Amino acid sequence: MQGQMMDYPLTLPHILERSEKLFSKVEVVSRMPDKSLHRYTYGDFAKRAKKLANALVRLGLREGERVGTLMWNHYAHLEAYFGIPITGGVLHTLNLRLHPSDLAYIINHAGDRFIIIDDVLLPLWEKVAPLVEVEKVIVVPLTGKPVPDGFIDYEQLIAPEPEDFTPPAIGENQALGMCYTSGTTGKPKGVVYSHRAIILHSLVSAMPDALNLSQNDIMVPVVPMFHVNAWGLPFTATMTGTKQVFPGPHLDPVSLLDLYEQEKVTVSAGVPTIWLGILEALEKNPGRWKLTPGLRMVVGGSAAPEALIRAFDRHNLRILHAWGMTETTPLGTASYLKSYMLEWPEDEQYRYRAKQGLPVPLFEIRGWNEAGEIPWDGKTMGELQVRGPWVAASYYDLPEGRDKWTEDGWFKTGDVVTIDPEGYMEIVDRTKDLVKSGGEWISSVQLENALMGHPAVKEAAVIAVPHPKWGERPLAAVVLREGASVTPEELKEYLAPKFAKWWIPEAIVFVEAIPRTSAGKFLKAKLREQFKDWKWEA
Numbered sequence: 001m002q003g004q005m006m007d008y009p010l011t012l013p014h015i016l017e018r019s020e021k022l023f024s025k026v027e028v029v030s031r032m033p034d035k036s037l038h039r040y041t042y043g044d045f046a047k048r049a050k051k052l053a054n055a056l057v058r059l060g061l062r063e064g065e066r067v068g069t070l071m072w073n074h075y076a077h078l079e080a081y082f083g084i085p086i087t088g089g090v091l092h093t094l095n096l097r098l099h100p101s102d103l104a105y106i107i108n109h110a111g112d113r114f115i116i117i118d119d120v121l122l123p124l125w126e127k128v129a130p131l132v133e134v135e136k137v138i139v140v141p142l143t144g145k146p147v148p149d150g151f152i153d154y155e156q157l158i159a160p161e162p163e164d165f166t167p168p169a170i171g172e173n174q175a176l177g178m179c180y181t182s183g184t185t186g187k188p189k190g191v192v193y194s195h196r197a198i199i200l201h202s203l204v205s206a207m208p209d210a211l212n213l214s215q216n217d218i219m220v221p222v223v224p225m226f227h228v229n230a231w232g233l234p235f236t237a238t239m240t241g242t243k244q245v246f247p248g249p250h251l252d253p254v255s256l257l258d259l260y261e262q263e264k265v266t267v268s269a270g271v272p273t274i275w276l277g278i279l280e281a282l283e284k285n286p287g288r289w290k291l292t293p294g295l296r297m298v299v300g301g302s303a304a305p306e307a308l309i310r311a312f313d314r315h316n317l318r319i320l321h322a323w324g325m326t327e328t329t330p331l332g333t334a335s336y337l338k339s340y341m342l343e344w345p346e347d348e349q350y351r352y353r354a355k356q357g358l359p360v361p362l363f364e365i366r367g368w369n370e371a372g373e374i375p376w377d378g379k380t381m382g383e384l385q386v387r388g389p390w391v392a393a394s395y396y397d398l399p400e401g402r403d404k405w406t407e408d409g410w411f412k413t414g415d416v417v418t419i420d421p422e423g424y425m426e427i428v429d430r431t432k433d434l435v436k437s438g439g440e441w442i443s444s445v446q447l448e449n450a451l452m453g454h455p456a457v458k459e460a461a462v463i464a465v466p467h468p469k470w471g472e473r474p475l476a477a478v479v480l481r482e483g484a485s486v487t488p489e490e491l492k493e494y495l496a497p498k499f500a501k502w503w504i505p506e507a508i509v510f511v512e513a514i515p516r517t518s519a520g521k522f523l524k525a526k527l528r529e530q531f532k533d534w535k536w537e538a
Protein backbone atom coordinates (compact mmCIF):
# COMPACT_ATOMS: atom_id res chain seq x y z
CA MET A 1 0.00 0.00 0.00
CA GLN A 2 1.28 3.45 -0.89
CA GLY A 3 1.20 6.34 1.53
CA GLN A 4 -1.32 8.94 0.53
CA MET A 5 0.45 12.16 1.30
CA MET A 6 1.05 15.10 -1.00
CA ASP A 7 4.16 15.17 -3.10
CA TYR A 8 5.32 18.51 -1.69
CA PRO A 9 8.79 19.55 -2.84
CA LEU A 10 11.40 20.45 -0.21
CA THR A 11 12.60 23.71 -1.74
CA LEU A 12 13.90 27.06 -0.56
CA PRO A 13 11.09 29.39 -1.70
CA HIS A 14 8.93 27.92 1.06
CA ILE A 15 11.43 28.98 3.74
CA LEU A 16 11.61 32.52 2.40
CA GLU A 17 7.86 32.84 2.21
CA ARG A 18 7.40 31.46 5.70
CA SER A 19 9.92 33.84 7.23
CA GLU A 20 8.22 36.77 5.56
CA LYS A 21 4.72 35.73 6.60
CA LEU A 22 5.50 34.75 10.18
CA PHE A 23 8.60 36.65 11.27
CA SER A 24 8.47 39.86 9.31
CA LYS A 25 9.19 41.92 12.46
CA VAL A 26 12.25 39.92 13.53
CA GLU A 27 15.51 41.77 12.96
CA VAL A 28 18.52 41.04 10.80
CA VAL A 29 21.51 43.10 11.97
CA SER A 30 24.82 43.51 10.14
CA ARG A 31 28.04 45.16 11.09
CA MET A 32 29.28 47.31 8.24
CA PRO A 33 32.93 47.94 7.30
CA ASP A 34 32.86 51.25 9.24
CA LYS A 35 31.51 49.31 12.26
CA SER A 36 28.10 50.96 12.16
CA LEU A 37 25.13 48.59 12.46
CA HIS A 38 22.75 48.04 9.58
CA ARG A 39 19.33 46.94 10.82
CA TYR A 40 16.27 45.77 9.05
CA THR A 41 13.67 43.03 9.45
CA TYR A 42 12.90 39.69 7.84
CA GLY A 43 10.08 41.57 6.10
CA ASP A 44 12.60 43.93 4.47
CA PHE A 45 14.99 41.09 3.77
CA ALA A 46 12.41 38.96 1.98
CA LYS A 47 11.34 41.86 -0.23
CA ARG A 48 14.92 42.64 -1.20
CA ALA A 49 15.74 38.97 -1.84
CA LYS A 50 12.80 38.86 -4.25
CA LYS A 51 13.87 42.12 -5.90
CA LEU A 52 17.28 40.54 -6.41
CA ALA A 53 15.63 37.46 -7.93
CA ASN A 54 13.68 39.66 -10.34
CA ALA A 55 16.84 41.57 -11.25
CA LEU A 56 18.80 38.38 -11.94
CA VAL A 57 16.06 37.07 -14.18
CA ARG A 58 15.98 40.42 -15.99
CA LEU A 59 19.76 40.13 -16.52
CA GLY A 60 19.07 36.80 -18.18
CA LEU A 61 19.96 34.26 -15.47
CA ARG A 62 18.55 30.89 -16.40
CA GLU A 63 17.79 27.87 -14.22
CA GLY A 64 20.88 26.00 -13.15
CA GLU A 65 23.25 28.88 -13.90
CA ARG A 66 25.75 29.83 -11.25
CA VAL A 67 26.12 33.18 -9.52
CA GLY A 68 29.30 33.54 -7.48
CA THR A 69 29.33 35.55 -4.26
CA LEU A 70 32.55 37.08 -2.96
CA MET A 71 31.27 38.59 0.24
CA TRP A 72 31.64 38.87 4.01
CA ASN A 73 28.80 37.91 6.36
CA HIS A 74 26.05 40.53 6.11
CA TYR A 75 22.46 41.18 5.01
CA ALA A 76 23.22 41.46 1.28
CA HIS A 77 24.89 38.04 1.36
CA LEU A 78 21.75 36.68 3.05
CA GLU A 79 19.71 38.23 0.24
CA ALA A 80 21.92 36.41 -2.28
CA TYR A 81 21.50 33.14 -0.30
CA PHE A 82 17.78 33.29 -1.12
CA GLY A 83 17.49 35.62 -4.12
CA ILE A 84 19.68 33.41 -6.34
CA PRO A 85 18.21 29.95 -5.55
CA ILE A 86 14.55 30.99 -5.69
CA THR A 87 15.06 31.76 -9.40
CA GLY A 88 16.36 28.20 -9.91
CA GLY A 89 19.86 29.69 -10.11
CA VAL A 90 22.81 28.30 -8.12
CA LEU A 91 24.43 30.20 -5.25
CA HIS A 92 28.19 29.69 -5.50
CA THR A 93 29.95 31.10 -2.43
CA LEU A 94 33.61 31.97 -3.00
CA ASN A 95 36.31 31.85 -0.34
CA LEU A 96 37.87 35.31 -0.19
CA ARG A 97 40.96 33.97 1.59
CA LEU A 98 42.12 31.96 -1.39
CA HIS A 99 44.96 32.95 -3.68
CA PRO A 100 43.61 34.77 -6.77
CA SER A 101 44.75 31.96 -9.07
CA ASP A 102 42.77 29.38 -7.05
CA LEU A 103 39.74 31.65 -6.99
CA ALA A 104 39.98 32.05 -10.75
CA TYR A 105 40.22 28.30 -11.23
CA ILE A 106 37.11 27.78 -9.09
CA ILE A 107 35.09 30.51 -10.84
CA ASN A 108 36.00 29.12 -14.26
CA HIS A 109 35.40 25.52 -13.31
CA ALA A 110 31.97 26.32 -11.86
CA GLY A 111 31.22 28.47 -14.89
CA ASP A 112 29.94 31.39 -12.80
CA ARG A 113 27.99 33.67 -15.11
CA PHE A 114 27.60 36.59 -12.70
CA ILE A 115 29.47 37.56 -9.56
CA ILE A 116 28.16 39.57 -6.63
CA ILE A 117 30.98 41.18 -4.67
CA ASP A 118 31.42 43.55 -1.72
CA ASP A 119 32.96 46.86 -2.72
CA VAL A 120 35.62 46.39 -0.04
CA LEU A 121 36.78 43.27 -1.90
CA LEU A 122 37.32 44.96 -5.25
CA PRO A 123 41.13 45.05 -4.75
CA LEU A 124 41.02 41.23 -4.64
CA TRP A 125 38.77 41.16 -7.70
CA GLU A 126 41.32 43.19 -9.67
CA LYS A 127 43.74 40.25 -9.35
CA VAL A 128 41.11 37.66 -10.26
CA ALA A 129 39.33 39.48 -13.10
CA PRO A 130 42.02 39.05 -15.79
CA LEU A 131 41.95 35.28 -15.21
CA VAL A 132 38.21 34.64 -15.51
CA GLU A 133 35.33 34.97 -17.91
CA VAL A 134 32.41 36.41 -15.99
CA GLU A 135 29.62 38.22 -17.79
CA LYS A 136 28.55 40.72 -15.15
CA VAL A 137 29.97 41.85 -11.84
CA ILE A 138 27.50 43.28 -9.35
CA VAL A 139 29.01 45.36 -6.54
CA VAL A 140 27.40 45.85 -3.13
CA PRO A 141 28.25 49.42 -2.05
CA LEU A 142 28.79 48.62 1.63
CA THR A 143 30.95 51.71 2.15
CA GLY A 144 28.45 53.99 0.43
CA LYS A 145 31.12 55.06 -2.07
CA PRO A 146 30.16 55.18 -5.77
CA VAL A 147 30.59 51.88 -7.58
CA PRO A 148 33.41 52.15 -10.17
CA ASP A 149 32.65 52.16 -13.90
CA GLY A 150 32.30 48.79 -15.53
CA PHE A 151 30.44 47.26 -12.58
CA ILE A 152 26.73 47.08 -11.74
CA ASP A 153 25.67 48.79 -8.51
CA TYR A 154 23.67 46.23 -6.48
CA GLU A 155 21.39 48.86 -4.98
CA GLN A 156 20.64 50.47 -8.32
CA LEU A 157 20.09 47.06 -9.84
CA ILE A 158 17.42 45.95 -7.39
CA ALA A 159 15.79 49.37 -6.70
CA PRO A 160 13.33 49.39 -9.64
CA GLU A 161 12.33 45.72 -9.26
CA PRO A 162 8.96 44.56 -7.91
CA GLU A 163 8.84 43.19 -4.36
CA ASP A 164 6.96 40.12 -5.49
CA PHE A 165 8.51 37.19 -7.22
CA THR A 166 6.86 33.99 -8.37
CA PRO A 167 9.48 31.25 -8.33
CA PRO A 168 9.49 28.75 -11.16
CA ALA A 169 8.55 25.18 -10.27
CA ILE A 170 11.79 23.95 -8.73
CA GLY A 171 12.33 20.23 -8.27
CA GLU A 172 13.68 19.37 -4.83
CA ASN A 173 16.68 17.62 -6.33
CA GLN A 174 17.71 20.65 -8.37
CA ALA A 175 20.89 22.44 -7.38
CA LEU A 176 20.56 25.24 -4.83
CA GLY A 177 24.19 26.06 -4.22
CA MET A 178 27.75 24.97 -4.53
CA CYS A 179 30.95 25.24 -2.60
CA TYR A 180 34.49 24.13 -3.43
CA THR A 181 36.70 22.24 -1.04
CA SER A 182 40.50 22.04 -1.18
CA GLY A 183 41.97 18.77 -2.24
CA THR A 184 45.20 17.17 -1.07
CA THR A 185 46.41 17.01 -4.61
CA GLY A 186 44.93 18.36 -7.73
CA LYS A 187 42.46 21.18 -7.86
CA PRO A 188 39.63 22.15 -5.51
CA LYS A 189 36.48 20.07 -5.89
CA GLY A 190 32.94 21.40 -6.19
CA VAL A 191 30.14 20.10 -3.99
CA VAL A 192 26.63 20.79 -5.30
CA TYR A 193 23.84 21.12 -2.71
CA SER A 194 20.27 20.34 -3.70
CA HIS A 195 17.21 22.15 -2.33
CA ARG A 196 16.18 18.93 -0.63
CA ALA A 197 19.55 18.53 1.10
CA ILE A 198 19.47 22.10 2.43
CA ILE A 199 15.90 21.81 3.74
CA LEU A 200 16.49 18.48 5.49
CA HIS A 201 19.82 19.72 6.85
CA SER A 202 18.10 22.85 8.20
CA LEU A 203 15.37 20.82 9.91
CA VAL A 204 17.85 18.52 11.60
CA SER A 205 20.31 21.31 12.48
CA ALA A 206 17.56 23.13 14.37
CA MET A 207 16.81 20.12 16.60
CA PRO A 208 17.53 20.49 20.33
CA ASP A 209 20.16 17.73 20.22
CA ALA A 210 21.87 19.29 17.21
CA LEU A 211 22.42 23.06 17.05
CA ASN A 212 19.19 23.76 18.95
CA LEU A 213 18.08 26.84 17.09
CA SER A 214 14.67 28.47 17.51
CA GLN A 215 12.95 31.81 17.10
CA ASN A 216 13.93 32.52 20.73
CA ASP A 217 17.54 32.79 19.68
CA ILE A 218 19.77 35.60 18.53
CA MET A 219 22.50 34.09 16.39
CA VAL A 220 25.88 35.31 15.14
CA PRO A 221 27.56 33.19 12.47
CA VAL A 222 31.25 33.94 12.81
CA VAL A 223 31.99 31.09 10.44
CA PRO A 224 32.16 32.75 7.02
CA MET A 225 29.21 32.41 4.68
CA PHE A 226 31.69 31.00 2.14
CA HIS A 227 32.47 28.05 4.44
CA VAL A 228 29.83 25.45 3.70
CA ASN A 229 27.15 28.18 3.78
CA ALA A 230 28.23 29.27 7.27
CA TRP A 231 27.42 25.69 8.30
CA GLY A 232 23.94 26.18 6.88
CA LEU A 233 23.02 28.59 9.69
CA PRO A 234 21.56 31.37 7.54
CA PHE A 235 19.16 28.81 6.03
CA THR A 236 18.35 27.19 9.38
CA ALA A 237 17.87 30.53 11.15
CA THR A 238 15.61 31.88 8.41
CA MET A 239 13.56 28.70 8.66
CA THR A 240 13.19 29.05 12.43
CA GLY A 241 12.75 32.85 12.42
CA THR A 242 15.85 33.37 14.54
CA LYS A 243 17.22 36.91 14.75
CA GLN A 244 20.45 36.95 12.74
CA VAL A 245 23.38 39.20 13.57
CA PHE A 246 26.20 39.32 11.04
CA PRO A 247 29.69 40.46 12.03
CA GLY A 248 30.72 41.77 8.58
CA PRO A 249 34.49 41.85 8.24
CA HIS A 250 35.08 42.43 12.00
CA LEU A 251 36.11 39.08 13.38
CA ASP A 252 38.52 40.13 16.14
CA PRO A 253 37.53 38.99 19.67
CA VAL A 254 36.75 42.47 21.05
CA SER A 255 34.46 43.38 18.14
CA LEU A 256 32.67 40.05 18.48
CA LEU A 257 32.25 40.35 22.24
CA ASP A 258 30.89 43.90 21.84
CA LEU A 259 28.40 42.57 19.32
CA TYR A 260 27.36 39.67 21.58
CA GLU A 261 26.74 42.11 24.41
CA GLN A 262 24.94 44.81 22.40
CA GLU A 263 22.62 42.42 20.59
CA LYS A 264 22.07 40.04 23.56
CA VAL A 265 23.27 37.14 21.46
CA THR A 266 22.30 33.61 22.60
CA VAL A 267 24.20 31.46 20.10
CA SER A 268 27.23 31.82 17.87
CA ALA A 269 29.32 29.52 15.68
CA GLY A 270 32.91 29.37 14.52
CA VAL A 271 36.23 27.53 14.48
CA PRO A 272 38.33 26.99 17.63
CA THR A 273 40.78 29.78 16.74
CA ILE A 274 37.94 32.31 17.18
CA TRP A 275 36.98 30.92 20.61
CA LEU A 276 40.59 30.81 21.79
CA GLY A 277 40.84 34.52 20.97
CA ILE A 278 37.54 35.25 22.71
CA LEU A 279 38.63 33.37 25.79
CA GLU A 280 41.85 35.35 25.96
CA ALA A 281 39.94 38.64 25.67
CA LEU A 282 37.49 37.58 28.40
CA GLU A 283 40.32 36.64 30.74
CA LYS A 284 42.25 39.85 30.08
CA ASN A 285 39.22 42.06 30.74
CA PRO A 286 37.24 40.45 33.57
CA GLY A 287 33.70 41.83 33.84
CA ARG A 288 33.95 44.01 30.74
CA TRP A 289 31.17 42.28 28.81
CA LYS A 290 27.73 41.32 30.14
CA LEU A 291 26.97 38.33 27.96
CA THR A 292 23.76 36.31 27.92
CA PRO A 293 24.29 33.58 30.56
CA GLY A 294 24.59 30.19 28.90
CA LEU A 295 25.46 31.74 25.52
CA ARG A 296 26.05 28.71 23.28
CA MET A 297 29.07 28.50 21.04
CA VAL A 298 29.02 25.96 18.28
CA VAL A 299 32.58 24.87 17.59
CA GLY A 300 33.55 22.91 14.51
CA GLY A 301 35.93 22.84 11.60
CA SER A 302 38.73 21.60 13.89
CA ALA A 303 38.69 19.80 17.21
CA ALA A 304 37.51 21.76 20.26
CA PRO A 305 40.11 21.08 22.96
CA GLU A 306 38.70 19.85 26.26
CA ALA A 307 40.51 22.68 28.06
CA LEU A 308 38.58 25.20 25.96
CA ILE A 309 35.24 23.60 26.84
CA ARG A 310 36.15 23.68 30.54
CA ALA A 311 37.35 27.27 30.39
CA PHE A 312 34.14 28.49 28.73
CA ASP A 313 32.03 26.70 31.34
CA ARG A 314 33.83 28.77 33.98
CA HIS A 315 32.52 31.87 32.18
CA ASN A 316 29.01 30.37 32.03
CA LEU A 317 29.34 30.03 28.25
CA ARG A 318 28.57 26.67 26.72
CA ILE A 319 30.56 25.07 23.94
CA LEU A 320 28.79 22.62 21.66
CA HIS A 321 31.29 20.58 19.69
CA ALA A 322 30.17 19.51 16.21
CA TRP A 323 31.78 17.85 13.20
CA GLY A 324 31.11 18.19 9.52
CA MET A 325 32.56 18.72 6.07
CA THR A 326 31.88 20.65 2.89
CA GLU A 327 30.73 17.34 1.43
CA THR A 328 28.21 16.86 4.26
CA THR A 329 26.45 20.28 4.10
CA PRO A 330 28.14 20.18 6.81
CA LEU A 331 26.47 18.87 9.97
CA GLY A 332 27.20 15.21 10.69
CA THR A 333 27.74 14.80 14.41
CA ALA A 334 27.21 16.86 17.54
CA SER A 335 28.52 16.18 21.01
CA TYR A 336 25.86 16.60 23.64
CA LEU A 337 25.51 14.41 26.72
CA LYS A 338 22.79 11.80 27.05
CA SER A 339 20.53 12.37 30.08
CA TYR A 340 22.08 9.59 32.18
CA MET A 341 25.58 10.92 31.56
CA LEU A 342 24.76 13.97 33.67
CA GLU A 343 25.19 11.60 36.66
CA TRP A 344 28.68 10.66 35.52
CA PRO A 345 31.86 12.11 37.08
CA GLU A 346 32.68 15.56 35.75
CA ASP A 347 35.91 14.49 34.07
CA GLU A 348 34.08 11.81 32.15
CA GLN A 349 31.46 14.32 30.99
CA TYR A 350 34.15 16.63 29.66
CA ARG A 351 35.86 13.76 27.93
CA TYR A 352 32.63 13.07 26.07
CA ARG A 353 31.90 16.70 25.21
CA ALA A 354 35.36 16.94 23.62
CA LYS A 355 34.57 14.06 21.26
CA GLN A 356 33.05 14.93 17.89
CA GLY A 357 29.85 13.31 19.06
CA LEU A 358 26.76 11.43 17.97
CA PRO A 359 25.49 11.32 14.40
CA VAL A 360 22.41 13.49 13.90
CA PRO A 361 19.21 11.82 12.62
CA LEU A 362 19.33 10.62 8.99
CA PHE A 363 23.13 10.65 9.10
CA GLU A 364 24.97 7.34 9.34
CA ILE A 365 28.57 6.77 10.36
CA ARG A 366 30.88 3.79 10.29
CA GLY A 367 34.63 3.28 10.63
CA TRP A 368 36.59 1.16 8.21
CA ASN A 369 40.11 -0.28 8.28
CA GLU A 370 42.00 -3.15 6.60
CA ALA A 371 40.01 -5.64 8.67
CA GLY A 372 36.64 -4.21 7.56
CA GLU A 373 34.14 -2.30 9.64
CA ILE A 374 35.51 -1.32 13.04
CA PRO A 375 33.69 -2.34 16.22
CA TRP A 376 32.18 0.46 18.30
CA ASP A 377 34.62 -0.15 21.15
CA GLY A 378 36.12 3.33 21.44
CA LYS A 379 39.58 1.85 20.70
CA THR A 380 39.77 0.45 17.19
CA MET A 381 40.65 3.07 14.62
CA GLY A 382 39.33 3.32 11.08
CA GLU A 383 38.52 5.84 8.42
CA LEU A 384 35.17 7.51 8.97
CA GLN A 385 32.63 6.78 6.24
CA VAL A 386 29.25 8.48 6.14
CA ARG A 387 26.00 8.55 4.26
CA GLY A 388 22.76 10.46 4.37
CA PRO A 389 20.47 12.76 2.38
CA TRP A 390 22.82 15.76 2.65
CA VAL A 391 26.05 13.88 1.85
CA ALA A 392 27.56 14.51 -1.60
CA ALA A 393 27.20 11.64 -4.06
CA SER A 394 29.85 13.01 -6.44
CA TYR A 395 31.89 16.14 -7.20
CA TYR A 396 30.90 18.66 -9.81
CA ASP A 397 32.24 17.83 -13.25
CA LEU A 398 35.08 15.74 -11.89
CA PRO A 399 34.58 12.11 -12.80
CA GLU A 400 37.98 11.06 -11.47
CA GLY A 401 37.03 11.97 -7.87
CA ARG A 402 35.09 8.67 -7.60
CA ASP A 403 37.65 7.06 -5.29
CA LYS A 404 36.15 9.05 -2.41
CA TRP A 405 33.10 6.80 -2.42
CA THR A 406 32.98 3.12 -1.49
CA GLU A 407 31.41 0.58 -3.78
CA ASP A 408 28.39 0.36 -1.50
CA GLY A 409 27.87 4.11 -1.66
CA TRP A 410 29.43 5.57 1.50
CA PHE A 411 31.56 8.73 1.41
CA LYS A 412 35.13 8.35 2.68
CA THR A 413 35.89 11.37 4.86
CA GLY A 414 39.67 11.05 5.24
CA ASP A 415 39.22 11.40 9.02
CA VAL A 416 40.48 8.55 11.19
CA VAL A 417 38.19 7.85 14.12
CA THR A 418 37.10 5.62 16.93
CA ILE A 419 33.45 5.08 17.79
CA ASP A 420 32.59 4.08 21.36
CA PRO A 421 29.80 1.82 22.62
CA GLU A 422 27.61 4.89 23.32
CA GLY A 423 27.93 5.87 19.62
CA TYR A 424 30.24 8.86 20.12
CA MET A 425 32.71 9.40 17.31
CA GLU A 426 36.16 10.79 18.06
CA ILE A 427 38.68 11.94 15.48
CA VAL A 428 42.16 10.62 16.20
CA ASP A 429 44.02 11.37 12.96
CA ARG A 430 43.42 12.04 9.30
CA THR A 431 44.57 10.48 6.09
CA LYS A 432 44.27 13.78 4.18
CA ASP A 433 47.60 15.39 3.52
CA LEU A 434 46.43 18.85 4.53
CA VAL A 435 47.05 21.39 7.26
CA LYS A 436 44.08 23.13 8.89
CA SER A 437 45.07 26.58 10.05
CA GLY A 438 42.40 28.73 11.70
CA GLY A 439 39.69 26.73 9.97
CA GLU A 440 41.21 27.00 6.48
CA TRP A 441 42.94 24.24 4.57
CA ILE A 442 46.51 24.41 3.32
CA SER A 443 47.69 21.74 0.88
CA SER A 444 50.99 20.22 2.01
CA VAL A 445 51.46 18.64 -1.38
CA GLN A 446 51.25 21.95 -3.25
CA LEU A 447 53.78 23.51 -0.89
CA GLU A 448 56.11 20.53 -1.28
CA ASN A 449 55.94 20.68 -5.06
CA ALA A 450 56.71 24.39 -5.02
CA LEU A 451 59.60 23.99 -2.58
CA MET A 452 61.09 21.20 -4.65
CA GLY A 453 61.14 23.64 -7.58
CA HIS A 454 63.83 25.66 -5.81
CA PRO A 455 67.30 24.84 -7.17
CA ALA A 456 68.79 24.31 -3.69
CA VAL A 457 66.09 21.90 -2.53
CA LYS A 458 66.39 18.18 -3.02
CA GLU A 459 63.33 17.11 -1.08
CA ALA A 460 60.66 18.76 1.02
CA ALA A 461 57.86 17.39 3.19
CA VAL A 462 55.27 19.65 4.77
CA ILE A 463 53.38 18.55 7.86
CA ALA A 464 50.75 19.98 10.20
CA VAL A 465 52.18 20.80 13.63
CA PRO A 466 49.88 21.74 16.54
CA HIS A 467 49.77 25.49 17.15
CA PRO A 468 48.26 27.23 20.20
CA LYS A 469 46.38 29.88 18.20
CA TRP A 470 45.75 28.46 14.73
CA GLY A 471 45.18 24.81 15.68
CA GLU A 472 47.84 23.75 13.20
CA ARG A 473 50.51 25.49 11.15
CA PRO A 474 52.60 24.05 8.32
CA LEU A 475 56.20 23.08 9.00
CA ALA A 476 58.44 22.20 6.06
CA ALA A 477 61.24 19.69 6.51
CA VAL A 478 63.73 20.31 3.72
CA VAL A 479 66.71 18.29 2.47
CA LEU A 480 69.21 20.42 0.54
CA ARG A 481 71.06 19.36 -2.56
CA GLU A 482 74.72 18.57 -2.02
CA GLY A 483 76.77 21.72 -1.76
CA ALA A 484 73.70 23.97 -2.03
CA SER A 485 72.73 26.49 0.57
CA VAL A 486 69.67 28.64 1.15
CA THR A 487 68.08 30.21 4.23
CA PRO A 488 64.52 29.59 5.46
CA GLU A 489 63.76 33.26 4.74
CA GLU A 490 64.92 32.89 1.13
CA LEU A 491 62.68 29.87 0.70
CA LYS A 492 59.72 31.76 2.17
CA GLU A 493 60.34 34.62 -0.25
CA TYR A 494 60.51 32.10 -3.06
CA LEU A 495 57.07 30.74 -2.13
CA ALA A 496 55.48 34.13 -1.48
CA PRO A 497 54.22 35.00 -4.98
CA LYS A 498 52.71 31.55 -5.48
CA PHE A 499 50.58 31.23 -2.34
CA ALA A 500 48.32 33.21 -0.05
CA LYS A 501 50.40 34.67 2.77
CA TRP A 502 48.95 32.42 5.47
CA TRP A 503 49.94 29.31 3.46
CA ILE A 504 53.68 29.99 3.78
CA PRO A 505 55.21 27.44 6.20
CA GLU A 506 55.57 28.92 9.65
CA ALA A 507 58.88 27.09 10.01
CA ILE A 508 61.33 25.63 7.53
CA VAL A 509 63.69 23.13 9.08
CA PHE A 510 66.67 21.57 7.31
CA VAL A 511 67.02 17.82 7.84
CA GLU A 512 69.41 15.11 6.64
CA ALA A 513 66.67 12.90 5.23
CA ILE A 514 62.91 12.55 5.23
CA PRO A 515 61.66 9.27 6.71
CA ARG A 516 60.15 7.00 4.05
CA THR A 517 57.95 3.95 3.86
CA SER A 518 59.31 0.73 2.36
CA ALA A 519 57.59 1.76 -0.86
CA GLY A 520 59.60 4.98 -0.85
CA LYS A 521 56.73 7.35 0.06
CA PHE A 522 57.24 10.06 2.68
CA LEU A 523 56.41 8.67 6.10
CA LYS A 524 54.63 11.73 7.37
CA ALA A 525 53.37 10.05 10.53
CA LYS A 526 57.00 9.62 11.64
CA LEU A 527 57.79 13.21 10.75
CA ARG A 528 54.75 14.47 12.64
CA GLU A 529 55.87 12.45 15.66
CA GLN A 530 59.34 13.99 15.39
CA PHE A 531 57.97 17.56 15.41
CA LYS A 532 54.96 17.15 17.68
CA ASP A 533 56.53 19.16 20.51
CA TRP A 534 57.88 21.86 18.22
CA LYS A 535 58.01 25.24 19.97
CA TRP A 536 56.74 28.01 17.71
CA GLU A 537 58.37 31.38 18.11
CA ALA A 538 56.00 33.77 19.89
Ligand code: AMP
Pocket: 181, 228, 299, 300, 301, 302, 303, 304, 321, 322, 323, 324, 325, 326, 327, 330, 356, 413, 414, 415, 427, 430, 441
Ligand atom coordinates in the same frame (compact mmCIF):
# COMPACT_ATOMS: atom_id res chain seq x y z
P1 AMP B 1 35.80 21.34 5.46
O1 AMP B 1 35.32 20.54 4.31
O2 AMP B 1 36.73 22.43 5.09
O3 AMP B 1 34.63 21.81 6.29
O4 AMP B 1 36.65 20.40 6.39
C1 AMP B 1 36.12 19.21 6.92
C2 AMP B 1 37.17 18.57 7.78
O5 AMP B 1 37.49 19.42 8.88
C3 AMP B 1 36.77 17.26 8.40
O6 AMP B 1 36.90 16.18 7.51
C4 AMP B 1 37.76 17.19 9.55
O7 AMP B 1 39.04 16.78 9.11
C5 AMP B 1 37.85 18.63 10.00
N1 AMP B 1 36.88 18.89 11.08
C6 AMP B 1 35.66 19.43 10.99
N2 AMP B 1 35.07 19.50 12.20
C7 AMP B 1 35.94 18.97 13.09
C8 AMP B 1 35.92 18.74 14.49
N3 AMP B 1 34.90 19.09 15.25
N4 AMP B 1 37.00 18.16 15.04
C9 AMP B 1 38.08 17.81 14.29
N5 AMP B 1 38.15 18.00 12.97
C10 AMP B 1 37.10 18.58 12.36
